[in-house]
Amino acid sequence: MRVSMDIELKDTPGQLLLALNPISELKGNLKSIVHHHEERTPRSTIPVQLVFEIEPANLEVLIGRLEDNGIGVARVDEKRFTAHGAVLLIGHIVHTDIQDTIDTIDKTGFAEVVNISLSMPQIDMRSSASLKIDAVGKNELHEAISVLRQVAIKKDLVVIEPIEAEIS
Amino acid sequence: MRKVRASIIGFGSVGQGVAEVLLRKGDELKSLGIDLDVVAIADSKGSEVNLAGIDLKAALGRKREFGTVAIDDLTGEDVIKSVDHDIVIETTPTDIETGGIGLVNMVAAFEFGRHVVTSNKGPLALKYRELVEAAKEADRKLLFEATVGGAMPIINLVRDTLAGNEILSVEGILNGTCNYILTRMMEEHASYEQMLAESQELGIAETDPTYDVEGIDTACKLVILANSIFNQDATYQDVDVTGITKVTLESLSLAYDEGYVIKLIGEVKKDRLRVSPRLVPASHPLAVGGTLNVASVSTDLAGTITVTGRGAGSIETASAILSDIISIYKD
Structure with missing residues (x-):
């Protein structure tokens, strides 16, 4: 997941390294760093904004290690879903338990169906639906679509997936 | 001489x-x-x-x-x-x-x-x-x-012009009949059956359209690409095939609302051969209309190369x- 974090550094040499090392130790991927060297907080510390990707399970560990290093963590903003995809379904979508279909994605824990548009021309005719899926990363989005594909085979639904370039 | x-x-x-x-x-x-x-x-x-x-x-x-x-x-x-x-x-x-x-x-x-x-x-x-x-x-x-x-040059493009590149994947529209039907369904807001009939009238689809619309033709082409470009020993049985016969007008409209078109895409990778209707962003190079064919070759050095042209005639x-x-x- 992607995390944006405000931290505060003491104005002594080597402080930034103390903040960044734990991120790399926990296999985080630093996306941006804004170092407001000329600014000071009321506590005379230097505010720094970080954006990084990290495994959700490692976030608490990271915060602990930063605090152990004497780094103040002022704000943590998780952006859980960084990958977004659209998928279409065609078939008897409602009669094959649409709730169950959505649940199989939501139950993964790493992806969710966030929007669904349904078009049902006539009773007994196949309906079409467009699903928007959010996932914590590209790989998870692939995995979610693959889960959906398995369900669709069982329910005799056609899945129309995005081309590879869209989700990789 | x-x-x-x-x-x-x-x-x-x-x-x-x-x-x-x-x-x-x-x-x-x-x-x-x-x-x-x-x-x-x-x-x-x-x-x-x-x-x-x-x-x-x-x-x-x-x-x-x-x-x-x-x-x-x-x-x-x-x-x-x-x-x-x-x-x-x-x-x-x-x-x-x-x-x-x-x-x-x-x-x-x-x-x-x-x-x-x-x-x-x-x-x-x-x-x-x-x-x-x-x-x-x-x-x-x-x-x-x-x-x-x-x-549309594809085999010779890869063999000669892109020589030295590792080919990672080929993705494209390799059947003009399917492309025509899907393009026309959206243009005319007509059903699959109606546009199939139109393409048969125009001679774009055969009297028995199975070979084209069920994705068999595309699958055969994927096998040829897999064997010649990826040096595999693939046969038709190795291809995961879904045709366009179940694509509804409603699904095309829903896709359109999200900025996509639906195309029958053939995909060759080292570990996968697949023919299926896919969502293609309307502005993507693969989103060509009419009876055109198109292929995107993804390579390690040259990046992605896309070619398009008349697939039949x-x-x-x-x-x-x-x-x-x-x-x-x-x-």
Whole structure:
């Protein structure tokens, strides 16, 4: 997941390294760093904004290690879903338990169906639906679509997936 | 000047296109040092053989008037075995069940030491390894650019122009009939059945459209790409195939609302061969309309290269055959 974090550094040499090392130790991927060297907080510390990707399970560990290093963590903003995809379904979508279909994605824990548009021309005719899926990363989005594909085979639904370039 | 004697085996739309193109391009071929005579033409009813070179214009006229070029009873296979020549232009119809007469013709051609240039997908999709081996053993060429994407260069593009690149994947629209139907459904807000009927009326779809609309044609092309580009030993059974018959107008509209079009996409990767309707962003290079074909080749060095062009048609397919013929004698 992607995390944006405000931290505060003491104005002594080597402080930034103390903040960044734990991120790399926990296999985080630093996306941006804004170092407001000329600014000071009321506590005379230097505010720094970080954006990084990290495994959700490692976030608490990271915060602990930063605090152990004497780094103040002022704000943590998780952006859980960084990958977004659209998928279409065609078939008897409602009669094959649409709730169950959505649940199989939501139950993964790493992806969710966030929007669904349904078009049902006539009773007994196949309906079409467009699903928007959010996932914590590209790989998870692939995995979610693959889960959906398995369900669709069982329910005799056609899945129309995005081309590879869209989700990789 | 190099004297080249060729046979055209199969004189339907593609075979006649080849004859027309050879008539039109005789001087260009000579300027490349190739003096090509067609010494035999065979169709399903028989053949014409003339070792001094057939008058192609007369042969085309006779075909149009009488429905055949046959002057004697020799079959294509007989011609390949008994008429002395260098290169077999194999343009018989595709048989995807057994490879049909095309397979017999190609095997015979190598047995008698002749090159093969073909537009016939069946034998290549079914017996690629055997044919490549037979060609190698005979020290002859087997070229088949015309089997995938018609005029659109893909096999030779990868083999020659992109030489040295590792090919990561090929993704594209390889069937003009499906592309036409899906494009027209959206344009006319019409059902699949209506637009299938329109394309049959226009001659874009066959009376029995199964081969195109169920994705079988695309799958055969993927097998040829997988074997020739990715050096696999794939057959039709290895392809995961979904056609376009279940695509609804509503699904096209829903896709459109999200900024997508639906296209029948063939995808080749090292570990996956798949034909299925896919969502393509409306602004993506793969989102071509009408009967066009398109392919995106993803490579390690050159990035992604996309080519588009007419995937069918007599002269267009003959263009790919002509370039294969030239490439044999330019070397």
